[in-house]
């Protein structure tokens with residue numbers, strides 16, 4: 001069932017388990033993560049990036065997700081991931097999202113506060129939650145400067161001030177994880193040598209000062225034990241996209257290679273969707289979400 005995010009993120013869960021926010025941009029991913037949630041009797045957040053909305057079309061993708069969520073046997077909330085465009089967020093609120101992320105964390109602090117407050121004012125009138133970010137995660141273009149990531153991490157005092165000045169509902173923190181897979185921009189090769197790691201002392205310092213639920217982005221590739229430790233420090237949502245993509249792509253590539261006779265895309269996609277579902281189910285076990293629907 002389609003639910004408000006406030007129904008699946010609540011005080012009782014803090015410190016005990018967390019909800020994965022799975023990114024989706026097409027039918028296969030939406031179906032795969034919802035099947036995983038149903039199999040594990042778990043609530044999930046279904047989220048779209050701006051890129052996903054551009055790829056599939058806003059009304060098309062939102063419509064698909066909304067209907068799939070409504071028809072599901074477990075609670076599912078719709079959330080917009082990283083977005084700088086205030087007008088787009090307003091449109092998504094109108095289309096039924098119960099949570100949106102305004103991400104202008106790349107701007108100077110004062111501008112981040114000003115724009116975030118504007119979104120909070122609008123969203124709260126509609127009963128919608130707002131997530132914003134303080135600090136910045138590394139992404140695909142940053143791998144060569146990966147050491148500079150330290151400077152971009154969330155400062156606990158600044159985070160507490162930001163929450164007080166904006167009135168946001170959930171805070172995304174930068175604690176050492178990153179988006180996507182590190183690829184060397186020159187050789188185009190995956191840099192296997194980089195291992196993701198949550199800075200738990202920093203997270204603990206943030207959790208002591210910030211009294212709203214925390215969100216960790218870039219949660220793909222983080223060791224299970226660290227995810228569980230982070231839950232104890234008030235993290236209630238982990239954003240997961242890359243691990244799903246990797247599983248989907250590997251199964252799809254294998255199927256195409258092994259079955260050159262298949263010409264029906266549905267048959268090409270089927271094992272890929274299953275592989276993605278399996279990874280989503282594993283995440284629901286790791287985060288303790290299994291059985292919480």
Ligand code: G3H
Nearest residue numbers: 023049051052082179241
């Ligand atoms: O935050 C990043 C998510 O993985 C979405 O990625 O912009 O490629 O859809 P995307």
Ligand code: 13P
Nearest residue numbers: 180217218220239241242
């Ligand atoms: P990953 O790339 O680690 O899956 O992170 C996804 C994310 O944070 C989306 O906002």
Ligand code: ZN
Nearest residue numbers: 179217218239
């Ligand atoms: Zn993110």
